[in-house]
Amino acid sequence: xxxxxxxxxxxxxxxxxxxxxxxxxxxxxxxxxxxxxxxxxxxxxxxxxxxxxxxxxxxxxxxxxxxxxxxxxxxxxxxxxxxxxxxxxxxxxxxxxxxxxxxxxxxxxxxxxxxxxxxxxxxxxxxxxxxxxxxxxxxxxxxxxxxxxxxxxxxxxxxxxxxxxxxxxxxxxxxxxxxxxxxxxxxxxxxxxxxxxxxxxxxxxxxxxxxxxxxxxxxxxxxxxxxxxxxxxxxxxxxxxxxxxxxxxxxxxxxxxxxxxxxxxxxxxxxxxxxxxxxxxxxxxxxxxxxxxxxxxxxxxxxxxxxxxxxxxxxxxxxxxxxxxxxxxxxxxxxxxxxxxxxxxxxxxxxxxxxxxxxxxxxxxxxxxxxxxxxxxxxxxxxxxxxxxxxxxxxxxxxxxxxxx
Numbered sequence: 243x244x245x246x247x248x249x250x251x252x253x254x255x256x257x258x259x260x261x262x263x264x265x266x267x268x269x270x271x272x273x274x275x276x277x278x279x280x281x282x283x284x285x286x287x288x289x290x291x292x293x294x295x296x297x298x299x300x301x302x303x304x305x306x307x308x309x310x311x312x313x314x315x316x317x318x319x320x321x322x323x324x325x326x327x328x329x330x331x332x333x334x335x336x337x338x339x340x341x342x343x344x345x346x347x348x349x350x351x352x353x354x355x356x357x358x359x360x361x362x363x364x365x366x367x368x369x370x371x372x373x374x375x376x377x378x379x380x381x382x383x384x385x386x387x388x389x390x391x392x393x394x395x396x397x398x399x400x401x402x403x404x405x406x407x408x409x410x411x412x413x414x415x416x417x418x419x420x421x422x423x424x425x426x427x428x429x430x431x432x433x434x435x436x437x438x439x440x441x442x443x444x445x446x447x448x449x450x451x452x453x454x455x456x457x458x459x460x461x462x463x464x465x466x467x468x469x470x471x472x473x474x475x476x477x478x479x480x481x482x483x484x485x486x487x488x489x490x491x492x493x494x495x496x497x498x499x500x501x502x503x504x505x506x507x508x509x510x511x512x513x514x515x516x517x518x519x520x521x522x523x524x525x526x527x528x529x530x531x532x533x534x535x536x537x538x539x540x541x542x543x544x545x546x547x548x549x550x551x552x553x554x555x556x557x558x559x560x561x562x563x564x565x566x567x568x569x570x571x572x573x574x575x576x577x578x579x580x581x582x583x584x585x586x587x588x589x590x591x592x593x594x595x596x597x598x599x600x601x602x603x604x605x606x607x608x609x610x611x612x613x614x615x616x617x618x619x620x621x622x623x624x625x626x627x628x629x630x631x632x633x634x635x636x637x638x639x640x641x642x643x644x645x646x647x
Contacts, residue, residue: 249276265342267420315613317643324641393451586611619644
């Protein structure tokens with residue numbers, strides 16, 4: 243049986259026909275909030291992230307496990323009539339389906355939105371693609387790298403003129419598209435609660451990438467000029483970037499006037515507040531290279547920890563530049579339960595990331611590890627009315643895959 247769900251979405255049935263990242267992130271968001279997410283994987287080997295090795299923990303892909311915890315899993319052969327019939331049965335009573343196949347794949351299977359809507363008018367059909375289901379790029383395959391380039395992100399990321407374009411480290415268009423898709427699903431679900439009507443929602447890696455360029459697009463739309471990469475600096479405010487210290491780096495966010503005045507007091511350089519080159523934000527942006535040089539000279543005189551203590555005491559936003567390993571041990575990260583233990587059916591207790599949104603009345607939770615390939619096939623089919631004999635027949639015929647009980 244499903245692990246006891248908690249969270250505001252408890253009782254909602256979601257079928258995830260998604261692989262790699264954007265679609266699975268959408269499913270993950272919904273699962274963390276209590277939805278019963280059934281991940282349907284393809285034959286013969288399941289989600290591609292199962293083969294993104296290394297790293298692995300005793301043979302299990304770390305990439306797959308971090309994106310698919312809190313989900314139940316089955317594996318269905320959609321090339322066989324029996325397998326397709328199983329999926330159609332799951333979809334007939336589903337609240338939500340998530341898919342991120344190339345456009346047209348579900349239609350060729352007879353499982354596109356129009357066909358499913360006729361059988362299940364309340365179904366929310368969530369489609370996540372590389373470029374959206376309409377437009378001249380609709381049929382293109384899309385990956386985060388491609389979307390980061392096409393959305394302009396890579397042109398504003400990196401060290402600046404004369405340096406090569408830089409991709410943001412995390413796959414931000416994949417992750418953002420998944421979060422946008424989850425938001426869209428919930429908005430559509432609210433509409434269904436009011437009207438009983440389902441609908442199709444679609445978003446893409448491209449649109450997710452474009453959405454991250456609010457500041458840079460504002461500049462271009464206002465001036466006609468495309469901003470370029472400026473390292474860690476802010477395109478509209480200063481000082482707001484990373485600076486070297488005597489033993490590492492520090493991020494300083496003194497972008498507004500009050501914080502600027504506090505900063506120069508901490509730096510024991512109050513004369514900078516009255517310097518005409520830095521008198522207000524417009525002046526500081528105009529004279530940014532000179533500002534950076536002066537602040538760098540000052541900040542190199544002490545350690546990162548020393549500066550953070552001084553700046554925090556004065557109310558100036560500041561922080562270190564942590565490695566991922568350091569972040570995972572940071573006391574605030576741990577206090578917010580962003581690193582938690584979860585029980586995996588084969589590996590036992592292991593660590594994973596926690597739920598990023600906290601609810602006062604209906605808290606979500608991480609209550610199960612990622613599924614093995616076909617781990618819950620028998621359990622799920624039993625819930626949908628199949629007898630034990632029918633289930634074993636489907637397995638023997640290759641319509642579905644199930645791990646050995």
